[in-house]
Every structure is written in structure tokens, then in C-alpha cells.
Amino acid sequence: xxxxxxxxxxxxxxxxxxxxxxxxxxxxxxxxxxxxxxxxxxxxxxxxxxxxxxxxxxxxxxxxxxxxxxxxxxxxxxxxxxxxxxxxxxxxxxxxxxxxxxxxxxxxxxxxxxxxxxxxxxxxxxxxxxxxxxxxxxxxxxxxxxxxxxxxxxxxxxxxxxxxxxxxxxxxxxxxxxxxxxxxxxxxxxxxxxxxxxxxxxxxxxxxxxxxxxxxxxxxxxxxxxxxxxxxxxxxxxxxxxxxxxxxxxxxxxxxxxxxxxxxxxxxxxxxxxxxxxxxxxxxxxxxxxxxxxxxxxxxxxxxxxxxxxxxxxxxxxxxxxxxxxxxx
Ligand code: AQP
Numbered sequence: 001x002x003x004x005x006x007x008x009x010x011x012x013x014x015x016x017x018x019x020x021x022x023x024x025x026x027x028x029x030x031x032x033x034x035x036x037x038x039x040x041x042x043x044x045x046x047x048x049x050x051x052x053x054x055x056x057x058x059x060x061x062x063x064x065x066x067x068x069x070x071x072x073x074x075x076x077x078x079x080x081x082x083x084x085x086x087x088x089x090x091x092x093x094x095x096x097x098x099x100x101x102x103x104x105x106x107x108x109x110x111x112x113x114x115x116x117x118x119x120x121x122x123x124x125x126x127x128x129x130x131x132x133x134x135x136x137x138x139x140x141x142x143x144x145x146x147x148x149x150x151x152x153x154x155x156x157x158x159x160x161x162x163x164x165x166x167x168x169x170x171x172x173x174x175x176x177x178x179x180x181x182x183x184x185x186x187x188x189x190x191x192x193x194x195x196x197x198x199x200x201x202x203x204x205x206x207x208x209x210x211x212x213x214x215x216x217x218x219x220x221x222x223x224x225x226x227x228x229x230x231x232x233x234x235x236x237x238x239x240x241x242x243x244x245x246x247x248x249x250x251x252x253x254x255x256x257x258x259x260x261x262x263x264x265x266x267x268x269x270x271x272x273x274x275x276x277x278x279x280x281x282x283x284x285x286x287x288x289x290x291x292x293x294x295x296x297x298x299x300x301x302x303x304x305x306x307x308x309x310x311x312x313x314x315x316x317x318x319x320x321x322x323x324x325x326x327x328x329x
Pocket of ligand 1: 006007013015016017020144146147180181182183184193194195197
């Protein structure tokens, strides 16, 4: 099991948490899990060095606050394991230009930035992600729906390498939970909640002041109807709120629909605001506790990188050998 998260935004948002991190916490109990903060991916767009460093620690603190346990999983920073960039290059050389051009996330992001400003790194980002996954021989990759195409590319490249050079890489599967595959912007429930595309009012940052979070939930856009029913096609806003509520409380959507029968949207929003506040308040304080102890954080990361490197180095050595690289004496 392998997954990663970017350290770019400061606070994780609710989409990151429900779409990915929450699954990571559960899966560390049942799988040999590798989780990383992907700083190499972060520099595909411009970064301020001091902010990047601080945000990388902040991302690790949030992962620990969310429940990752370094005794149960391997938690590390991507740039601490040089094999990612090394296998990334190999995968670049296996990918067709047209194939890379079909990645929709690049198309969306480069369109937003302007084609002249998008970097080659942003273009090849999915190929580095392929290397991230294959290095650990991951069987499953817990991610949100927006990453499905990148996992498909990973499968294609793993099969291509195995076909040309002999069985080397495990073919991974995406692990995407239907209920939380895509969390939507609270102000525009037609688009996914995202740090770069959401309006400030539509984006729930987990480290926001809980009062701000409650206000955002209470002013979520719904519709002119009054029935609280899960129907993503016709009632995107209400369905988004029901999905979030269901996941955070562990109550099924059907039970929620029953309990809100005859009630107004305001009741659902007020209850969800309360649930959110109960969730983010301890999350914020746990994150701060980890940030206040940078030595412990760094030692967790040092151990994580050592464990990750042991696996990554073995896979890379095998891939280099299969490719026909002369061994270094
Ligand atoms: N809205 C979402 N719903 C469900 N899952 C989501 N993820 C992101 N947004 C949603 C999942 O979070 C994990 C980490 O993603 P990332 O580090 O790649 O962050 P991101 O995709 O860059 O987050 P944003 O907000 O979507 O960033 P921008 O706006 O820059 O594109 C991934 O598993 C992702 O699927």
C-alpha cells in the first residue's frame, strides 16, 4: 500500500482527509503501508523555500494528528528517498509523449496557469507518481477519484516494463471508496473541493478556526427544493453534505435521510457544523503538539526514510539490472 500527499497548501482540506488520509489511517492496521509527503511533486509549481520546508513539517504533523502511527506504517518525505527521482527518469523514458499529454490533471492545471508558465515537471508529474508507486511494489493505492487516471498510467507502465524486461513490478489497483471519492466545493457543488480551484468559502481547511469552519458549513449552497435526499445528479449540494456527514459520523446515508425526514436544510447544516467542529478542534490541537516537538518529528521521518529506502533501493537495483545498466563496482 502506497500513497502520498502534497505539502503545498499548509492545511489539508476536507477532500484530502475524507478522500485519502482517512483511508490511510484505517489501512495501516491491515496492510504494509508506505505514506509520504511528496515534496518533489510540490516543486512542479513555484514554491517559496522557507514555506515549503515549514509546510512539509506541517503536513507530517497533520498526518500524525489524523492518526498515522509510525509503529504501524512507514511515514517519510519523498525527497529523502532519492530512488523516486531515479526510477522516475526510467519511467519517463518508457512513456510516450502523446500518452503523457492525455493526462487530464495536467491539462486542467496548465490551462489555469497558462501554457507558457507550466513546467515540464508539471507535465511529467504523473510519471514520477508511477515511480512512487512501483518502488514499493504496491498492490493498492488509496486516493481520491481525481487520481484514477494516474493509477491507470502506472498499471500501463508497469505492464510495459514487465513485458519488455521481465517481471519486475507489481501491477497496482486504485483503492477508491465510493462515498468519499470526490468531496465537492461547498459553494459550487459541481466541482471538487480543491486548494487551487475552490473559493475560500467553499473550501474547508482542517486547521481553520472551528468557528470559521462552522460558518462555512452553515452557508453551504444547496438548492431551492426542501427535501433532504441523497441524489448527486439533481441535488449535488445536499448530497455532498450528506456524504460528509455519513462518513464523519459512521451513520448510513439511508439512516440520515430517515432522521431528516420533514426537516429543513438548516437542520442538516447545523448538525454537520457541530460534527465538523468536534472533528477539527482536537485535530488542530494534536497537530500543534506535533509541531511543537520538531525533534520527534524529524526522528520519525529519519526512521521512515530508512525503512522506505531499504525497499526502494532493492526495487531500483532490480529495475536497473533488468534494463542492462552496468553494475557500479
Ligand atoms: N475533493 C476531493 N475529494 C476526494 N479526494 C480528494 N483529494 C484531493 N481533493 C479531493 C485526494 O487527496 C489526496 C492528496 O492530494 P494531493 O496532495 O495531490 O492534493 P491535491 O490533489 O493537489 O489537492 P487539491 O486540492 O486537488 O490540489 P490542487 O487544487 O492543486 O489540484 C489525493 O489522493 C487526492 O485524490
